[in-house]
Amino acid sequence: MTRRTGRLRPAGVLLLVVILAAVPFLLASYPVSLGGRILAFALVVVSTDLLTGVTGMPTLAQVGYFGVGAYSAGLVGIHWTDNLIVQLAVGTLAAGLLALVTGVVAVRTAGIVFLMVTLAIGELIHQVADRLDFLGASNGLVGIPAGTLYPGGEPLILAGYTYWWALLVFLLGLTVAYVVAKSPLGLSMRAVRESPTRLRAVGQSTYVVRLVAFIIAGAIAGAAGTAWTAQTRFVSPGDLAFSVSALALLSVVLGGAGTLWGPAIGAAVVFLTRDWLAANYFTGHADLLLGIVFVLAVFLLPRGIAGYQLSRRSDPPHSGAAA
């Protein structure tokens, strides 16, 4: 039986988590901090996939909610507390609330109109960050203190510690996304992707299903933003630019829409191509490299990395009895 999200094998998942957790012991400081940023970006991509792949709502707004989480965490760090757990809670809640306010209008639209509305939301948040002085305007938000895990605790300054915090937030966010996708709500989200009309015909309000999905995805993106801030201790409007939203969507396509874990891998491929491969070996050609990666993905992996993996594992379709 072919399942779109596939079945994760517990032993495989555990092995992957152990390998990810061991990264700070195996690599130098810079690759570790790069890994932490990849995890934060991967969680934004997971939230993008929850909407795009699972619910059938291609979106360009997730990086905006990521920015809300990142800026909220930074402001909390500067003005209130350096506690990372508080920052995570505030950033997640703020992004979820903004997703609720904007989603009330956005999810009334569908298809290309929805895509354009989410582009507008993302750009609006980007412009607000770029203009408001208390957010640092175009200079970005600076002076964010290193976070702590508990009152009076040691600040997490070393790359390995902030990486582990990002890993924890990533795993939490990914787990929430999986639980939602496998829940009765997740069933309705998959059904609304297939046919809103059919879902309405069994008594469900597609508006409510889409709005709840939009809020959850926004909150997860906000959590990713707080993990970003914990590592960089600096947030720039450039982190919320349209190009980042486009990369998030590209990562979903590359990884395999609707699988959640595939887009997370897609995010790592995109991020490593841009910030490691291009930076070290093809300086100034990051966009060209990403373009080549995308073209290769379209031709070689039309269903994405996860789609390729699933098709290798799946059984042949059942022909069924004569109709």
Add this chain to the structure above:
Amino acid sequence: MTALLEVVDLVAGYDGSRVVDGVSLTVAAGESVALLGRNGVGKTTLLESIMGMVRPTAGEVRVEGRDVARKPAHVASRANVAIVPQGRRIFAPLSVAEHLQIAYRKGGAWSVADVYDLMPRLHERRDHLGSQLSGGEQQMLSIGRALLCSPKLVLLDEPSDGLAPAIVEQVRAVLRELASTGLALLVVEQDLRLAFDVADRVLVMAKGQIVHESATPAFRADGERARRLLGIG
């Protein structure tokens, strides 16, 4: 009998056309009605307008006195109307069990176990995806999904369409059993044997309007009129 469904002067269509052109009809609680007519006379559009899947431009649709016209389909569904659409329209990536779970309502008249009892084949195939089912299994699933919405009225659009004769017999048996439980049915059907077997009353549509109404035995008794109305032979 009390009218469960009342349709009054309903007009509906696409891009300004009047595919359904002033239809009025009633279905009583527990009654089975066959809606017959040639292809393209507006039967499917009428059912979808009642359900809210097509937005009527004029007229009223009342279910137990509650107006559901021009409201989204989930309003009609919550007013205890369910539809088994033409072509089954199942969700390809969801399993049989997931289809039933998505439609199930707590406290409703039907449970998933009831549906499996009525159609054991669905239980055997409960872990298979919609796309992996045969046409007959998809039709059973579509009926099961509708029943879990706890309807008092089920709209069925060509339930035998594209099915092998043996499967049509199974569908007929299921519909007869449903009719015997007191569920009201409004059935659009090209297979007259199935329609006559299930329905208490026959409505005939032509050019978007109801042009004939009679009890099923009376309709069957006048073969010449039936052939003329339905364009047979």
